[in-house]
Amino acid sequence: MAQPLVKKDDDRDDEADYSPFLGIEKGAVLQEARVFNDPQLDPRRCSQVITKLLYLLNQGETFTKVEATEVFFAVTKLFQSKDIGLRRMVYVMIKELSPSADEVIIVTSSLMKDMTSKTDMYRANAIRVLCRITDGTLLTQIERYLKQAIVDKNPVVASAALVSGIHLLQTNPEIVKRWSNEVQEAVQSRAALVQFHALALLHQIRQNDRLAVNKLVSSLTKGSVRSPLAQCLLIRYTSQVIRESANTQAGDRPFYDFLEGCLRHKAEMVIFEAARAITELNGVTTRELTPAITVLQLFLSSSKPVLRFAAVRTLNKVAMTHPMAVTNCNIDMESLISDQNRSIATLAITTLLKTGNESSVDRLMKQITNFMSDIADEFKIVVVEAIRSLCLKFPLKHRSLMNFLSNILREEGGFDYKKAIVDSIVILIRDIPEAKETGLLHLCEFIEDCEFTYLSTQILHFLGIEGPKTSDPSKYIRYIYNRVHLENATVRAAAVSTLAKFGAMVDTLKPRIFVLLRRCLFDNDDEVRDRATLYLNTLGGDGAVVQTGEDVKEFLFGSLDIPLVNLENSLKNYEPSEESFDIYSVPREVKTQPLAEKKAPGKKPTGLGAPPAGPPSTVDAYEKLLSSIPEFANFGKLFKSSAPVELTEAETEYAVNVVKHIFDGHVVFQYNCTNTIPEQLLENVTVIVDASEAEEFAEVASKPLRSLPYDSPGQTFVAFEKPEGIPAVGKFSNMLRFIVKEVDPSTGEAEDDGVEDEYQLEELEVVAADYILKVGVSNFRNAWESMGADCERIDEYGLGPRESLAEAVNAVIDLLGMQPCEGTEVVPNNSRSHTCLLSGVYIGNVKVLVRLQFGLDGPKDVAMKLAVRSEDEAVSDAIHEIVASG
């Protein structure tokens, strides 16, 4: 019994190995191609040879120029054969060879003959081939046939001409645009795909004419489109029209009914396209969203993975902006956690993490733990990031979430995954004070057994900064000192620095630290020994326990605020002499890259694609930047930096945005400028500010930008004095003034003489919200109770008619510029009232808590009760003032 079975298997193995292309060789096949020249063509044989040639090309084989030319000429001979099958292979082959212009001439007449043939298949394919290989000159000759073909009664011919038109529009727009009438006729075709191709071409012809696109959409949405693909296109065009007409007026959105109607289409691709389009509408309301969410929810339980994936991916995006709208799908979503398809499962998990409420966190974490063990690292990273934002949303849950992170940190995983976890823990430690000590211990345990040097050193550095500030710093010492024994030199050196930081900050630990550092003096690595020596000396390790001086702390904890490139240059230029190297002589300005270097080919981002101008917008970076400018050094501590506000339209000659830096008695405007004209170099760039509508402000300093070459952003600053501690507001008008010099684009050199010029920028306002910092509290209720009612101020306001409750809530949050707490910024579907909790710090470091109670009064009118608690009644009053005047 077993015998024949085995034998059969053997046979099958032989079969599996068999391939008609076994041992195929380019040289031999090219030889075989000579049969194309035979006077008596054998169509079967020729077809086989073409297949072999195509197989070689498909496998990545390339033909030399000579070989390709030879094959091409041989193939053209095959037009003599009347065999349809062979002709089809010839068409495919010519397209693959993409012949040069002088070769194209050889086949033109044959193809033109086929184009006017009675056989539909010849006409359709000849059009596709000819349009693929042709250039503009030939196109005018065949234009007449193409126009005819577009309205041909055979759909395959019409589609071939239309699709070719779409391709040709890229290279010869002026010719294709002349076919509008025929294309318009084809849009009405009864053949589904002809309609699709015609619509795509018609829209591309008219895409720059907004009015025409509008007309096209309004006539077609009345319902004459049959093909599902064409309907998908129409949905895309419709959302584009909606987007562009968004700011005309309030009220019902145009074409929304069409999109909603498409949700009941019979083709799934149309239903999905419409649902997705609705979720992506600008400022979509809950009412508009609901029907789209409902159909997506149905898709979630489909038997087809593609539908489940499409739905969960879209809902995942919706959850970022409208988490409450997605909560209805949570039950379906939870069952997807065990989906066979891991992409779907991951998307389901991250969606749940975004929409989950505080009470469901623990249950979710349990489900995820099982799931984590069998997915790839890239999916795990997505989950870790989602957990991080969940933890920031529900700080009270930090214990279980932090535990989860530390558990997965101990499991197997690659560098990127581990780094994502460590980064998350670090962020949680920074933002949630209660999580600090457990978080630090988790990190300590992790470096006990960490295979990544980079992560170990980063964690040691972080421990050095945060560890000494904890209630019992001594418990971290053991973990750190263990590194000095067990690790490579890089980690050992980092551990030595961390020990020194503990020594500097915690006097009681000093004697013990000195003992440990002295042991490091015998390390076999130079860097480790040098660091130990340096720290022993700076901390006074020669016995006496003294208070660590401020300058030592600055040395240990301060960051190097000098660009490394500049330091490197200065050190290279320094000649050893009696005079020691002076670090203060190193220039601090960041050099803009020379123009010539920037001229790298193919690199010219403009408009939306361009990177945001200016340095990274973290407060630390701003603070460093500002303090390095002598004029602003004595302004004191930076209170707040706003997000950049654009002062120019997109795609203008010069792009300028401004960051408002608020100090106690000053305001500094940082103008980030980008020059988008390659032929210009701007010099001595300043912004002339007119503060006549900002009475309390007086200009005290300005710092011009010496030069602004093409495409490398630079900054200029203007500083104002204002009454100390008072939230002065005002309007400022801005004018960019500069000297412009012509640049020769080929050499990148600027002319010597420049012309002075000005450029009007938009106005800029300093508003009350600029004086409030977004600072969250982890438990609003506790904070509210402990603040007490001493300085409480309560009042009621009518906000008038609003689009929705959510819109009103967001408007007030934006106005106050405060941090929403405990996820209360999200308004549940269809609710008639809502409470929102905000917290922040007012200028002068006064903590402020706000409780907003919103209610719908009538169909659209929103009423609000505002309760403010702070440490100072004047501040509580000031908050009411902002709302009253806002």
Place this chain on the structure above:
Amino acid sequence: MELCPLIKNILLLDSEGKRVAVKYYSDDWPTNSAKEAFEKTVFTKTQKTSARNEAEITMFGDYVVVYKFVQDLHFFVTGGENENEIILASVLQGFFDAVGFILRGTVDKREVLENLDLVFLCLDEIVDGGIVLETDANVIAGKVASHSMDDGAPLSEQTITQALATARERLARSLLT
């Protein structure tokens, strides 16, 4: 902004990830080695999944890939990250079924290689330069099979029905053994 649905590539690989027939419609992979690298990633990422009944889907980098396996063949269709997944799936289904019709139900690597000319024609009829030409497997197979007929008429209903019947029979047999 590109509004027309676009196909980035169609791949037909064998059970070891080697190329059987592929067609790229996008410049995202300019060299053969870039193409091979992409094929390798796609293959290894999907290898362990079962995509034999329903088409499966995954996403990596900027691409959405839908795929379906039969015997020792792996079919893939790739689109950009914002492409409508269901459109991609309909192209995949069109290609998959058309190859099934052409090979009269016996779809494996050997049959495909034996009829590679027809499979190339099939690819040529589905997508032109990234734009979907046709997704109906009947029509695609019809156009390819018009091959042997002189009048260029589509494959008659009769032959399609026959092909379907053979396919069903083969499937039933493979389920029984």
